[in-house]
Amino acid sequence: MRVCIGGTFNQLHEGHKSLIKKAINVAGKKGSIFIGITTSEIIKGKEDVQTYKIRKEAVEQFLSKEKLTENVTIRPIHDKYGPSVEKDFDAIVVSPETIKTAYEINRKRKEKGRKALEIVKIPFVLAKNNKPISSTRIRKKEIDENGRPLKQD
Numbered sequence: 001m002r003v004c005i006g007g008t009f010n011q012l013h014e015g016h017k018s019l020i021k022k023a024i025n026v027a028g029k030k031g032s033i034f035i036g037i038t039t040s041e042i043i044k045g046k047e048d049v050q051t052y053k054i055r056k057e058a059v060e061q062f063l064s065k066e067k068l069t070e071n072v073t074i075r076p077i078h079d080k081y082g083p084s085v086e087k088d089f090d091a092i093v094v095s096p097e098t099i100k101t102a103y104e105i106n107r108k109r110k111e112k113g114r115k116a117l118e119i120v121k122i123p124f125v126l127a128k129n130n131k132p133i134s135s136t137r138i139r140k141k142e143i144d145e146n147g148r149p150l151k152q153d
Contacts, residue, residue: 003027004089006036006082010049010135012058013145015125022122023093036077048139091118
């Protein structure tokens with residue numbers, strides 16, 4: 001199965017890792033995974049976002065550490081859809097935060113006469129305080145990348 005995922009992957013955290021692992025699981029041994037990482041131009045105006053290079057290296061290091069480098073392609077994406085509307089993918093893995101984009105992608109694919117992607121939604125990965133782990137919360141120094149609190153809520 002050909003699976004795609006996309007995002008900013010800023011401050012690579014347990015939620016991102018869960019998304020990547022699920023995509024690899026859905027693809028299966030003979031499948032392929034496309035990981036689209038947003039370019040810096042898309043996220044202008046957001047505070048404390050790491051460079052594309054740093055974010056890509058963090059994803060590559062995670063994949064290497066987990067021995068998950070087979071059939072994985074990482075490319076920059078210049079909008080929230082990346083190649084998901086045009087290319088031949090079978091599924092997209094999303095979080096509750098990005099599910100609406102997956103529906104938009106399928107609407108655009110239908111308009112172009114392409115088959116809809118299977119949408120696989122994973123739950124938020126929760127921090128120790130039962131709130132979702134997010135790059136924003138990490139940037140605000142509320143939690144670390146593993147969801148451990150850094151200050152009181």
